[in-house]
Amino acid sequence: MAICPNGHTSQAADYCDECGELIGGAAPAPAPSPGAAAGAAAGGSGTRTCPDCGEPGTDRFCEICGYDFATGGGKPTPDRSVPPPPGPDPGPPERPLPGATGWTAVVAADRAYYNAVIAEEGPDSSTLAFPPYAPERRIPLAGQQIRIGRRSSAQPSPPEIDLREPPEDPGVSHVHAVLLAKPDGSWTLVDPGSRNRTCLNGSTEPIPLNEEVPVSAGDRIHVGAWTTITLTRDEAP
Structure with missing residues (x-):
């Protein structure tokens, strides 16, 4: 030593x-x-x-x-010939919340649906006039539920699809219908008890009250006097 x-x-x-x-x-x-x-x-x-x-x-x-x-x-x-030890397992990729991205509601005044409403000659049909100008609106679907209706001073927050926006649809209830996000990324539609009911894809037969009805891309939701809401979904790249 x-x-x-x-x-x-x-x-x-x-x-x-x-x-x-x-x-x-x-x-x-x-x-x-x-x-x-x-x-x-x-x-x-x-x-x-x-x-x-x-x-x-x-x-x-x-x-x-x-x-x-x-x-x-x-x-x-x-020694570069020996590969470095593997890092920690990152685990499975995070799954986005259902309905967080990819789905859009296209809101438009639908002349064909309006004509069908007038043809039924309901009690208010004589006072309904199709709006001369109604720009299309595109509303992304984000969250667990999307309310379709008309805002009021009694509501704590306006519905996600607010049909009081000009031109206001007078046939829509304050909470007319609700879109519910499902775990697999799909959606269902519920009418909780609207006054003028909710129809799908050109049918005049309303959907059942308080029952979930599956909807998919391309489906058309008819509410009020002239409003049609078309569901679209972005395709994966």
Whole structure:
């Protein structure tokens, strides 16, 4: 066993195994250049100069070129042929909430549906006039439920599909129908008890009250005096 000038026990007799310091009796290191010698002097006790690049240092390896003061060689590099250990399992990808993206409700004034309502000659049919201008609206379906109706001062929040927007459909109840998101990404339609009922796909037969009716892309929901809501879904890329 040998002891280096810094007090470390070393198996090697020439350079310390721990800090790389020259042990007494070993061959001296090559003479440093004048600039390197000045840096070594400024570094104090334990400072030596790298014979490859002239950088002074106190650690076993040169901070510039990686020279190993203990063995007289370059700094060991990792074996690139051995693949690194695998990282932690990220687990299954997060599944988006049903209805969070991809589905859209296209709201429009439907002349054909209006004509069918007038043909039934209901008690209010004589006062209904089809709006001369009704721009189409596109409403993304996001969340667990989408209410179809007309907002009022008594409601804490307006329905997601608000048919009080001009032109207001007077035949729509405050909560006329509700779209419910299902775990598989599909939707169902419920009429909770509207005054003028809810129909699908051109039929004049209303859907049952308080029963979930499955709907899919392309289905048309008819409510009020002239409103048709068409469901669309973006195709996956």
